[in-house]
Amino acid sequence: MNTGKSVRKKFLSKGPKIVAIGGGTGLSILLRGMKEYTSNITAIVTVADDGGGSGILREDLDMLPPGDIRSCILALANTEPTMARLLQYRFKEGSLKGQNFGNLFIAAMNEIYGSFEVAVRETCNVLAVTGKVLPVTLEKVKLHAVLKNGEKVHGESNIPLINKAMSSQIDHVYIEPEISFPMKEAIDAIEEADAIVLGPGSLYTSVIPNLLIKDMADTISAADGIKIYISNVMTQPGETDGYSLWDHVNAIIYHSREDLIDYVIANVEEIPEETLKKYSEDGATPVIFSKEDEEKLNSIGIGIIKENLIDIKKNYIRHDSIKLCEIITRMAKEKRAKKAFD
Structure with a gap:
């Protein structure tokens, strides 16, 4: 074996x-x-996500959103099924309703190490990840869209919702800060x-x-x-x-x-x-x-x-x-x- x-x-x-x-x-x-x-x-x-549980953690703890990072870590992880289920678990009741345990795990690592970069790296180590998972930037970027009808939409999670409601199309998207380093x-x-x-x-x-x-x-x-x-x-x-x-x-x-x-x-x-x-x-x-x-x-x-x-x-x-x-x-x-x- x-x-x-x-x-x-x-x-x-x-x-x-x-x-x-x-x-x-x-x-x-x-x-x-x-x-x-x-x-x-x-x-x-x-790391432009600002909706759901990731958005709440981003706002409350002033950290980068962990959701997409978590999904990629779990995809590359070599861990026991129980651990995988635990990290995918989403609370159904109480003040944590809607929050994902894996997101909270990364948030805790971020608090322990005082660095999102280190938090992601250590989470990868704990879960025996194949390869590497990296945030594209460590800066807190926000995504905006300009629609073809001239309207502006602020925030990644709002873009598909508002655009669909307006029955427009996206002309282009941009980030703030405009210059963010990888x-x-x-x-x-x-x-x-x-x-x-x-x-x-x-x-x-x-x-x-x-x-x-x-x-x-x-x-x-x-x-x-x-x-x-x-x-x-x-x-x-x-x-x-x-x-x-x-x-x-x-x-x-x-x-x-x-x-x-x-x-x-x-x-x-x-x-x-x-x-x-x-x-x-x-x-x-x-x-x-x-x-x-x-x-x-x-x-x-x-x-x-x-x-x-x-x-x-x-x-x-x-x-x-x-x-x-x-x-x-x-x-x-x-x-x-x-x-x-x-």
Whole structure:
């Protein structure tokens, strides 16, 4: 048994260096699959969240929001099932109602060490995390949106709600403070990566906020690793209503630079009607791409990888993380081999 674990650990340690950038459920699903292929993973996570339990802790304790960080830590953790359940537990009654125990754990570590950076690192150590989980910045950034109707929305959690209520679209998002600096460890990981992955996840509230941090877009663009954007399977009400694949990519380019992405991974698998019906009631539709989208992407040097990537569980649509990670790992290994040959 121990020999098998040792062999597997050695195998994973030789895997490609993967940097995954984003936040929310999409990033944690990707990470859960990726740790089966390599232990050289760095998750760079947005800290713009200001809603729910994370928002309360952010306000009450003047700390960075722990929610997305917690989800990524648990995705990469190698811990007992009971511990995993404990850290996912959400209180149902009393003054702690709605709070997640894992968030409180990170908050306690933050108080003990007096540093969010150290708190995250020590939490990763306690839970035997594969790779690293890093906040993109240690500064308390706030996300704002300007809608196409001219209205401004303040706060990450308000953006999809107010935008949906106004039936507008997002023109652009920005952060305050306008100049916020990334963690050096995050920049180093990007520079050393075989592959840098954006998404999947909420376009304007999970993916793009990371690119607004000073030097992040330029560092990604200049890095030797292959740059991959994983397109969402479904549009997100209040954020990407009616968006095509090109619309997603164009929004990223608008907030960063045209040479940021080498490849887009897109789903081409049809989704069962009964599942689509549930999503359509909320206003979500499949993200599709036309020949015109493909031509636009190719014209700026972005390749498209088309694959069946749907995983439906309990009528919820998710990416098939195993298929997704197989594609990313293969591309990263090819890039590493090419670098070694050059």
